[in-house]
Amino acid sequence: MHERMKLANGIVVAAEEIPTVRSVSVGLWLRTGSANERQQNNGVSHFIEHMLFKGTEKYTAREIAEAMDAIGGQLNAFTSREYTCYYARVLDEHLEFAISLLGEMLRFSRFDSGELEKERGVVLEEINMYQDEADELVHDQFVKSIFGDHPLGRPILGTMESVASLTREDMIQYLSHFYTPQRLLVAAAGNVKQEQLTRIAREHLGDYLAEEMSDKCQPLAYRSQVRIGFKQTEQVHLVIGAPGISRLDPDRYALEVLEVILGSGMSSRLFQELREDRGLVYSTYSFHSLYREHGLWGAYAGTGKGQAQAVIDAIVKQFTRIAEKPVTEAELARAKQQLKGSLLIGLESTSNRMSRIAKNELFLHEATSPQEEIALIEAVTEEEIQKLAQRLLAEGLTMSAIGPIKEGDLVLPSL
Numbered sequence: 374m375h376e377r378m379k380l381a382n383g384i385v386v387a388a389e390e391i392p393t394v395r396s397v398s399v400g401l402w403l404r405t406g407s408a409n410e411r412q413q414n415n416g417v418s419h420f421i422e423h424m425l426f427k428g429t430e431k432y433t434a435r436e437i438a439e440a441m442d443a444i445g446g447q448l449n450a451f452t453s454r455e456y457t458c459y460y461a462r463v464l465d466e467h468l469e470f471a472i473s474l475l476g477e478m479l480r481f482s483r484f485d486s487g488e489l490e491k492e493r494g495v496v497l498e499e500i501n502m503y504q505d506e507a508d509e510l511v512h513d514q515f516v517k518s519i520f521g522d523h524p525l526g527r528p529i530l531g532t533m534e535s536v537a538s539l540t541r542e543d544m545i546q547y548l549s550h551f552y553t554p555q556r557l558l559v560a561a562a563g564n565v566k567q568e569q570l571t572r573i574a575r576e577h578l579g580d581y582l583a584e585e586m587s588d589k590c591q592p593l594a595y596r597s598q599v600r601i602g603f604k605q606t607e608q609v610h611l612v613i614g615a616p617g618i619s620r621l622d623p624d625r626y627a628l629e630v631l632e633v634i635l636g637s638g639m640s641s642r643l644f645q646e647l648r649e650d651r652g653l654v655y656s657t658y659s660f661h662s663l664y665r666e667h668g669l670w671g672a673y674a675g676t677g678k679g680q681a682q683a684v685i686d687a688i689v690k691q692f693t694r695i696a697e698k699p700v701t702e703a704e705l706a707r708a709k710q711q712l713k714g715s716l717l718i719g720l721e722s723t724s725n726r727m728s729r730i731a732k733n734e735l736f737l738h739e740a741t742s743p744q745e746e747i748a749l750i751e752a753v754t755e756e757e758i759q760k761l762a763q764r765l766l767a768e769g770l771t772m773s774a775i776g777p778i779k780e781g782d783l784v785l786p787s788l
Contacts, residue, residue: 374742375560375730376567380579383555387730387740388570389562391723397468397563398723399570400460401475402731404558405551407531408454408524408664409588416531417539417547419452420496424544425459426450427488430481432474434488440474448474454525455664456735462724465564469573472559476577479552484541493536500530507606507775508656508675515612515773518600519669523593554578555585558734562726593667597769601780609681609776613688613785614671615768620663620736624764626749627757628661628670633708634700634758635659635691636672640707642691643672653680653687665736670765678776681783689770689786696762699755712750716743 375389406418427434441448446463448471459478461471503509513528520526530536559574595616618624636643636659647654654676661670672692676684719725720743733741772785 375562375733375740377734377740378567378571380554380571380575382579382582383553383585384557384559384574384578384581385734386559386567386571386574387734388560388565388567389726389730390566391563391726394563394723395465396462396723397465397471397561397565398460398462398727399468399471399475399559399561399563399565400458400727400731401472401479402558402560402735403457403552404455404556404735406452406454406456407527407529409551410524410527410547412527413535414539414543414547415527415535416496416529417543418457419530420492420536420539421544421547421552422450422452422457422459423492423496424484424489425478425482427492428483428485429477430483431477437474437478441471444470446471452529454529456731458728458731460724460727468561468565468569469577472573473577476581480578480581484544486541489541489544493539496530496536497533500533500536503530507604507608507610508673510602510604511610511612511773511775512673514600514602514775515614515671515771516669518598518771518773519595519614519616520667521594521596523591523667525664525667549583550586553583553585554581557581558731560727560731560734562730563723588665590666595768597771599772599783599785600774601778601783602773602775603777603779604775606776607677608675609678609774609778609783611674611676611681611684611688612671612773613685613692613770614669615765615770617661617668617670617765618663619666619668622663622668624757624761625663626746627753627761628663629712630705630708630750630753631695631758631761632659632661632670633711634704635695638711642695643674643688646687646691647674647676647684651683651687653684678778681774681776681778685772685783686786689788692762692766692770693788696759696766699759702755705753705755705758709750709753713747716746 377387444467450459657674659672
């Protein structure tokens with residue numbers, strides 16, 4: 374269970390002490406990502422993430438890398454639709470240096486024009502690489518189909534056109550609006566005390582001041598559809614699903630159990646039917662994403678062109694089956710044990726604990742213990758899962774497919 378404090382400038386500081394380890398995972402988390410962008414600056418969050426490693430007033434890009442290597446630590450970052458994280462994993466004795474370095478990157482990066490143009494090339498190549506991965510690209514196509522013109526539907530990396538047009542001024546303006554103390558969380562897990570983390574954060578970030586820009590709510594205008602993308606691949610990559618639920622929805626634990634039963638693990642319904650019983654796929658799984666106001670859920674499968682329709686029919690059949698008939702007691706018990714094991718095994722990693730703290734603080738604004746979370750999972754019933762499945766299917770399904778196919782080759786069965 375973690376503790377928390379709030380600095381005078383609005384930064385939340387949260388720590389979980391694990392005295393049996395010698396390391397600390399620490400992250401500077403910002404409640405902003407691609408969902409805060411506009412169409413014309415799509416990709417700016419991710420581009421800024423790259424630029425914070427390219428030199429500050431105190432360090433060159435090379436010196437940032439060498440400084441972390443010199444203490445045997447790890448430094449990295451990632452961008453999502455609703456948050457951005459800059460993190461380090463270091464020995465406990467180097468915690469203050471890690472936070473000072475992350476703070477320097479966050480507040481005093483130079484955004485040198487020469488480095489910016491070099492990094493633009495890197496980001497464009499990252500987009501090109503992503504375009505080559507059909508099993509990844511089909512998910513972006515699915516997200517776009519679900520969310521349409523909503524900001525959640527835009528690609529995290531941006532597009533070739535939007536990234537090519539981003540300027541230094543675009544980045545500085547975005548930073549001033551969304552890299553603010555009110556959106557910043559310092560989270561740490563490992564051999565660290567709350568008082569220690571608060572003191573270090575106050576020393577290096579306590580004078581960080583900026584005016585917060587509020588988030589705007591935007592409704593989702595969803596319509597069921599089929600989107601086909603031609604690509605000369607060996608397999609057809611399929612994603613079928615629909616809008617889901619938000620992070621704060623009381624059914625979120627039922628959704629976790631439903632997902633395990635449907636398509637998480639070798640005993641799941643999709644794996645057993647599509648791979649073990651019928652030999653139609655090598656890879657298949659279900660998934661869900663929870664956002665502040667919306668969500669999505671679905672299932673993925675990769676298969677040969679000649680088998681694609683059979684796979685589609687089988688996935689939809691499994692969706693309707695879970696809505697029409699309660700899951701078995703054995704399935705429910707197995708899913709709960711799988712979730713419990715995944716949660717507790719994950720907590721053996723300080724990085725996972727740090728991430729858990731951050732997401733609870735950023736979005737749930739609460740400190741839920743693992744025991745409390747397990748109790749909420751254990752309380753899920755067969756009836757709740759069935760009602761949730763009916764709710765998820767109520768707005769109709771959307772299918773995204775990429776492969777050597779064209780419009781009309783595949784049909785999404787009606788529910």
